[in-house]
Amino acid sequence: MNAAFDAAAIRARAEAAITVALEVGRETARFRRESDPGTLAVQSKGLQDFVTIADRRAEQAIRHGLISRFPDDTFMGEESGGQSEGAGTWVVDPIDGTTNYIRGFRHWGVSIAFVVGDKVEIGVVYDAAEDKVFHAVRGGGAFKDGLPIHAATTVDPANALIILGHSRKTSFDEYLALSKRLHERGMDYRRLGAAAIDLVRVAEGAADLCYERHLNAWDMLAGALIAEEAGAIVAMPPVSRLLAQGGPVIAHASGLAGEFAFILDIEGL
Structure with a gap:
């Protein structure tokens, strides 16, 4: 500190x-x-x-x-x-x-x-x-x-509930491809339109993943910390970069880390 x-x-x-x-x-x-x-x-x-x-x-x-x-x-x-x-x-x-x-x-x-x-x-x-x-x-x-509160302990992707955000600053085709990939793994998903709330849904275990390719710092920083402190795995660029230009965030239940590793590769996180 x-x-x-x-x-x-x-x-x-x-x-x-x-x-x-x-x-x-x-x-x-x-x-x-x-x-x-x-x-x-x-x-x-x-x-x-x-x-x-x-x-x-x-x-x-x-x-x-x-x-x-x-x-x-x-x-x-x-x-x-x-x-x-x-x-x-x-x-x-x-x-x-x-x-x-x-x-x-x-x-x-x-x-x-x-x-x-x-x-x-x-x-x-x-x-x-x-x-x-x-x-x-x-x-x-x-x-x-x-x-x-604690993040979910889900390990079976067929039981996973996903929240996917989408920014018009990013590719909609890539969003659709990601949705399709998760769907094929048996996961259910939502798009709800408020990233801070999406992230606390992961924190309290109501959802297993929240991911969006571009957010501003004020949308994500509070919710990301809450999710991390609740035991979720959280990845995002350095705070200084987010404050300057925004970027991606992913927060997910630890038991599904293997399912979402490809997203980290996409973002280089």
Whole structure:
């Protein structure tokens, strides 16, 4: 751990992030329930890539909730930008799964990671579907509303449940080829549209694999740490590269490592 952050400093930040994620997540869910969809002021950032007034409000609330407590930390958010600099940086997606949020499909969440140097030290994800908070501190295990969680012990691919994400920055043909290969091995798969939530599904053992070829850092860092601390095997590029340009992530149950080794080869991880 970076000398600037002892265990007490990390724990204080983790507790603050849990509180902020729960408060902002619940308020964002309430706003969606009580708003006419037309008042969400949806703007397009690209094909199937949207931002709403709710995203901006949530990010402002998260920034205030964290930086007011820890003014020397830096902040990097999906909507407001920022750079990872100084001793420690909060990396935040205020609504991961904005398209789902807009349509009222509750597979979305709030993702908050704290990065020190090239390591994610804290991961916190609010899960809107269950109104619960997942969290992990590096080396301390993974938790769902304070109770320990563990990745699945699945060893038979015919019993495996897979979550595959897809970015329009990558090849759809390759996505289809991967889906076909997994299908032929007897695995069932889903595409749900919120990477942070996909990763905590692996952490809690509800899914056996989460894989996407390209994500931004704010989509994946919190969920990846939670999955790793829950006992899943997680592979992704160095954090510094992800902060600069994004990249792939794979998280899977350890008993199926042999089934997914080819994905690591594809990504060079």
